[in-house]
Amino acid sequence: MTAPADVAFDLVDHHGRAVDAGSYRGEWLLVQFGFTSCRVVCPRTLTKLSAALAEIDPSAPLRPLYVSVDPERDTPEVMRAFLEANYPRFTGLTGTPEQVEAAKRAFRVFARRRPDPDDPDGYAVPHTAITYLVGPDGRLAHHWPDTADAATVAAGLAERVGHLTIG
Numbered sequence: 001m002t003a004p005a006d007v008a009f010d011l012v013d014h015h016g017r018a019v020d021a022g023s024y025r026g027e028w029l030l031v032q033f034g035f036t037s038c039r040v041v042c043p044r045t046l047t048k049l050s051a052a053l054a055e056i057d058p059s060a061p062l063r064p065l066y067v068s069v070d071p072e073r074d075t076p077e078v079m080r081a082f083l084e085a086n087y088p089r090f091t092g093l094t095g096t097p098e099q100v101e102a103a104k105r106a107f108r109v110f111a112r113r114r115p116d117p118d119d120p121d122g123y124a125v126p127h128t129a130i131t132y133l134v135g136p137d138g139r140l141a142h143h144w145p146d147t148a149d150a151a152t153v154a155a156g157l158a159e160r161v162g163h164l165t166i167g
Contacts, residue, residue, distance in 0.1 A: 006138055006139050006140070007021060007031075007106050007107055007132070007134055007138065007139070007140060008020070008021045008106050008138075009021055009067070009093070009099075009102065009103040009106055009107075010095070010099055010102065010103075011067070011093040011094060011095040011099050011100070011103060012076055012093065012094055012095050012099075013076065013091055013092065013093055014076050014077075014079040014080035014083060014091060014092035014093070014094075015076065015080065016076045019093065021134075021138050022138075024063050024065075025136065025137075025138060026061065026136050027061045027062065027063045027136055028060075028061055028062045028063070028133060028134065028135060028136060028141070028157075028160070028161045029062075029063050029064075029065055029132075029133070029134040030049065030053070030062060030063070030064040030065065030131065030132075030133055030157070031065045031067060031107065031131070031132040031133075031134060032045060032046070032049060032064075032065070032066055032067070032090075032131050032132075033066075033067045033068075033069050033104070033107070033109045033111065033127055033128060034046070034066060034067075034068070034069065034127065035068055035069050035070035035073070035074055035125050035127075036068070036070070036073065036074050036078055036079060036082040037070065037073055037074075037119065037120075037121070037124075038124070038125075039119075041129060041146070043086075045129065045131070045146060046066065046086070046087045046090065047087075048149065048150045048153070049064065049087075049090075049131060049150070049153065050087055050089060050090075051150035051154075052150045052151075052153035052154040052157060053089050053154075053157075055150075055154035055157075055158065056154065056157050056158065056161065058089070060161055060162065061136065061161070062157065062161050063091060064089050064090045064091065065090065065091050065092075065093055066079070066083060066087070066090045066091070066092050066093065067092075067093045067094075067100075067103055067107075068092065068093065068094040068100060069100065069104065069109070069111035069125050069127045070113075070125045071094050071095055071096060071097050071099070071100045072097070073121065074092070074094045075094065076092070076094060079092030079093075079094055080092060107128075107132060108128075109127060109128040109130075110127060110128045111125050111126070111127035111128065112125070112126060112127075113125050114126060129145070129146035130143050130144065130145060130146065131143060131144045131146075131148070131153065133156070133157070133160060133161075135160075141160055142156060142160060144156065
């Protein structure tokens with residue numbers, strides 16, 4: 001499932017600032033949905049995307065965004081600590097449950113809280129694992145399934161965004 005042609009969101013970044021899709025107009029957005037308490041899939045995906053981003057010049061007009069599907073746990077402070085320690089190129093986005101639901105709808109992302117006795121809080125949030133590329137005009141430009149490797153994502157970014165540094 002892909003996002004609609006024109007995506008919108010109204011959230012809070014990991015510094016506590018209100019942001020929306022217009023806040024990033026003029027930049028390419030690499031958008032991944034997930035949650036900081038994820039033990040396997042999200043860290044693997046963020047590591048892969050970080051490797052792809054390492055192939056792109058940091059001065060490129062590309063903003064990697066990590067949008068929480070777990071706003072109850074993922075406050076701006078939690079997102080900031082998690083991303084700065086592990087995935088510093090990403091900006092974390094979260095918000096109220098209603099704001100996060102609206103962002104999920106805009107990208108057609110499925111996420112549902114379910115019980116998980118192995119999680120300290122007793123739940124996990126399985127979700128859509130697609131990486132979206134939104135163009136500077138705010139329209140969906142491309143997407144990659146979770147099975148795409150770092151080289152594939154980097155090549156796609158270089159083709160669309162440019163600014164390849166290593167090749």
